[in-house]
Amino acid sequence: MNHDVIISGAGPVGLFLACELALAKCSVLILEKAEDPHSPLKQLPFGMRGLSAPTIETLYRRGLLNELEIHKQLKNPHQNAKHGPRRQVGHFAGIPFHDGDIDTSQWKYRLPSSTDPSLLSEMAELESILARRAEALGVEIKRGLALTGSHQTADGVTVQSGDRSFKSKWLVGCDGSRSVVRKMGGFEFAGTEPEFTGYTTRVDIADPGKLSQGRMVTPTGMYLQSQPGYVVIQDFDGGAFHSAEKPITLEHVQEVLRRVSNTDVTISALHIATTWTDRARQATTYRNGRILLAGDAAHIHAPLGGQGLNLGLGDAMNLGWKLAATIQDKAPEGLLDSYYTERHPIGAQVLDWSRAQVAIMRPNPDSRALNAIFRDLMNTRDGATYMAGRVWGIFTHYNLGGDHPLAGHSVPNFEFEDGTRIGGLMHDGHGILLDFDMNASLKMLTGEYGDRMKYVSGRAKEQFGLSAVLIRPDGIIAWASDNAPDCSEFQKAAARWF
Ligand SMILES: Cc1cc2nc3c(=O)[nH]c(=O)nc-3n(C[C@H](O)[C@H](O)[C@H](O)COP(=O)(O)OP(=O)(O)OC[C@H]3O[C@@H](n4cnc5c(N)ncnc54)[C@H](O)[C@@H]3O)c2cc1C
Incomplete structure (x- = not known):
C-alpha cells in the first residue's frame, strides 16, 4: 500500500481530516479535482461562514484558532429599528436573534476558548490555513486529479483518477455534495426533495432604487440585497432550475429577480452566480467496508443558518483519531x-433544522402564520437563547451512556492556576486523563496507555465539582467522576475508547 488513507476532496473537511490523520502519524494522499483552490465563491462576502461553538473549540484545540482571522459578527445595518442598537448574531428562517436577548449564563460548560460563541470566517482563508498545516504534517495534496472510480478488497482500496491509479488501506470521500465516492461506493442517500432554488449573485443593477434594502419576503419567495450588488434570491420553483444544471445567465437571473421582487429591475452585468437548494439527504451509513464518507459527501441540506461546514468539521474531528487507531491496530472493538453512531444523529438533526426553516418560509398563508408566531417567540429571552443554542451547536453532544451528565459532552476549558488551559494541551491529538485530586491509582492506570493518554494533574480555578475527567482526542468527555474516582469505571471507559 502506498498510503494509509486516500481522501477525495481538498475542501475544508478533507483537509482537516487529513491533518488529524497525519497528526496521528498516518500517511495521507488527497486527490482534489480542482486545479486551483481559489474561487471567488470562497472569498468575501460569499465565502463568509459562521463557525459554531464545536468548530471554534475544534480549531482552538489544535492551535488553529489564532491563525484564523476571525471576523466578529457584523452589525446588521438592516435591523428593524424597533430593536434599536442590538446586534443581530444569527437567524432562523431569516428571523434574526440578537445578542442582548441571549442568556449565555445557561451554558456554563461551553464557550471556553472564546468570548463569542459564534464567529465568522472566510472559507478561502480557512482552507489555505488547513492546506498549509496538512502539508507541514506530511500530507500529499495532488490538485487537478479527480477521483473517477474505486475498487476495494479485504485489505485495501484502489482508486482511479482517469488512467492513473493509487492504492491505500482506506478511502474517505470528502468530495462534497455530488460526491463520486458516495455514488460509486454503494451508499444509499435518503431524504427529501427541494422546494426552492436559491441564487447567490454579484450583479450590477441599472436601477438599484427599484429594490428594497435588506431581506424582503414576497408572495413568490424572498430576495436580499446585503450590500449594493450582492443579491440572494429564494425562488420556490421546486428546485427545478438548480436540478436542471443549466448555465446561470444574466437574462435568467433578471427574470427570477423581477418575478420574485415584483419589479421591472434591470441587471446590467452578472459577475458571479451560484445556485443551491433545500434538498435534504443523508447517507444511510457512513461506511462501506474500507470506504467512508464525511462532510457534504455524507449529508446535504439548505445553507440556511449556516451549518454544513460546522457539521463536516465535526465529522472530521470525530473520525480522524478513530480511523488512525484502526489503521495502527490500536482500536478497541x-x-x-462509533463514527456513524455518533455523527449520523447529529447530521439528521441539522437536516431537520433546515427543513423546519423551509416550513415557515414557504410563500403561503399557513407558513406566514407560523412564521409570525416564531418571530414572537424569538423576541423572548428563552426563545432567543434556545435558537442561538441550536444554531451555535451549544447543545451538541453524543449519547455515550454512563451515569455522569457530562459524559459525551465537550470538555469545559478548565484553566489551571498557572494560567494553562486544558484546550491548549490538546494540540498533539492525544487523549487526556485530567486528575484534579492527584490520585496515584489513576496515574498508574493511565501509564498503561503510553502516549495515547496523557496524565494531567493540578487544581483548576473552576472544577465544577469534578475530581477526574477522561477526555478523548476529539475533546469529548468519555468518563467523569465527582467524588473519589472508581478506578474500575475509569478502566472500563479507557478500554472502550483507547
Ligand atoms: C451559499 C452558501 C452559504 C453557506 N454558509 C455556511 C455557513 O455560514 N456555515 C456553515 O457551516 N456552512 C455553510 N455552508 C455550507 C458549507 O460551505 C459546506 O457544508 C462545506 O463547504 C462542506 O465542506 P466539504 O469539504 O464537505 O465539501 P466542499 O467544500 O464542497 O469540498 C469538496 C471538495 O471536493 C472536490 N471534489 C469534488 N469531486 C471530486 C472528485 N471526484 N475527486 C476529487 N475531488 C473532488 C471539490 O473540488 C471540493 O474542493 C454554505 C454553503 C453555501 C452554498
Whole structure:
C-alpha cells in the first residue's frame, strides 16, 4: 500500500481530516479535482461562514484558532429599528436573534476558548490555513486529479483518477455534495426533495432604487440585497432550475429577480452566480467496508443558518483519531463504527433544522402564520437563547451512556492556576486523563496507555465539582467522576475508547 488513507476532496473537511490523520502519524494522499483552490465563491462576502461553538473549540484545540482571522459578527445595518442598537448574531428562517436577548449564563460548560460563541470566517482563508498545516504534517495534496472510480478488497482500496491509479488501506470521500465516492461506493442517500432554488449573485443593477434594502419576503419567495450588488434570491420553483444544471445567465437571473421582487429591475452585468437548494439527504451509513464518507459527501441540506461546514468539521474531528487507531491496530472493538453512531444523529438533526426553516418560509398563508408566531417567540429571552443554542451547536453532544451528565459532552476549558488551559494541551491529538485530586491509582492506570493518554494533574480555578475527567482526542468527555474516582469505571471507559 502506498498510503494509509486516500481522501477525495481538498475542501475544508478533507483537509482537516487529513491533518488529524497525519497528526496521528498516518500517511495521507488527497486527490482534489480542482486545479486551483481559489474561487471567488470562497472569498468575501460569499465565502463568509459562521463557525459554531464545536468548530471554534475544534480549531482552538489544535492551535488553529489564532491563525484564523476571525471576523466578529457584523452589525446588521438592516435591523428593524424597533430593536434599536442590538446586534443581530444569527437567524432562523431569516428571523434574526440578537445578542442582548441571549442568556449565555445557561451554558456554563461551553464557550471556553472564546468570548463569542459564534464567529465568522472566510472559507478561502480557512482552507489555505488547513492546506498549509496538512502539508507541514506530511500530507500529499495532488490538485487537478479527480477521483473517477474505486475498487476495494479485504485489505485495501484502489482508486482511479482517469488512467492513473493509487492504492491505500482506506478511502474517505470528502468530495462534497455530488460526491463520486458516495455514488460509486454503494451508499444509499435518503431524504427529501427541494422546494426552492436559491441564487447567490454579484450583479450590477441599472436601477438599484427599484429594490428594497435588506431581506424582503414576497408572495413568490424572498430576495436580499446585503450590500449594493450582492443579491440572494429564494425562488420556490421546486428546485427545478438548480436540478436542471443549466448555465446561470444574466437574462435568467433578471427574470427570477423581477418575478420574485415584483419589479421591472434591470441587471446590467452578472459577475458571479451560484445556485443551491433545500434538498435534504443523508447517507444511510457512513461506511462501506474500507470506504467512508464525511462532510457534504455524507449529508446535504439548505445553507440556511449556516451549518454544513460546522457539521463536516465535526465529522472530521470525530473520525480522524478513530480511523488512525484502526489503521495502527490500536482500536478497541467497535471504535470505528462509533463514527456513524455518533455523527449520523447529529447530521439528521441539522437536516431537520433546515427543513423546519423551509416550513415557515414557504410563500403561503399557513407558513406566514407560523412564521409570525416564531418571530414572537424569538423576541423572548428563552426563545432567543434556545435558537442561538441550536444554531451555535451549544447543545451538541453524543449519547455515550454512563451515569455522569457530562459524559459525551465537550470538555469545559478548565484553566489551571498557572494560567494553562486544558484546550491548549490538546494540540498533539492525544487523549487526556485530567486528575484534579492527584490520585496515584489513576496515574498508574493511565501509564498503561503510553502516549495515547496523557496524565494531567493540578487544581483548576473552576472544577465544577469534578475530581477526574477522561477526555478523548476529539475533546469529548468519555468518563467523569465527582467524588473519589472508581478506578474500575475509569478502566472500563479507557478500554472502550483507547
Ligand atoms: C451559499 C452558501 C452559504 C453557506 N454558509 C455556511 C455557513 O455560514 N456555515 C456553515 O457551516 N456552512 C455553510 N455552508 C455550507 C458549507 O460551505 C459546506 O457544508 C462545506 O463547504 C462542506 O465542506 P466539504 O469539504 O464537505 O465539501 P466542499 O467544500 O464542497 O469540498 C469538496 C471538495 O471536493 C472536490 N471534489 C469534488 N469531486 C471530486 C472528485 N471526484 N475527486 C476529487 N475531488 C473532488 C471539490 O473540488 C471540493 O474542493 C454554505 C454553503 C453555501 C452554498
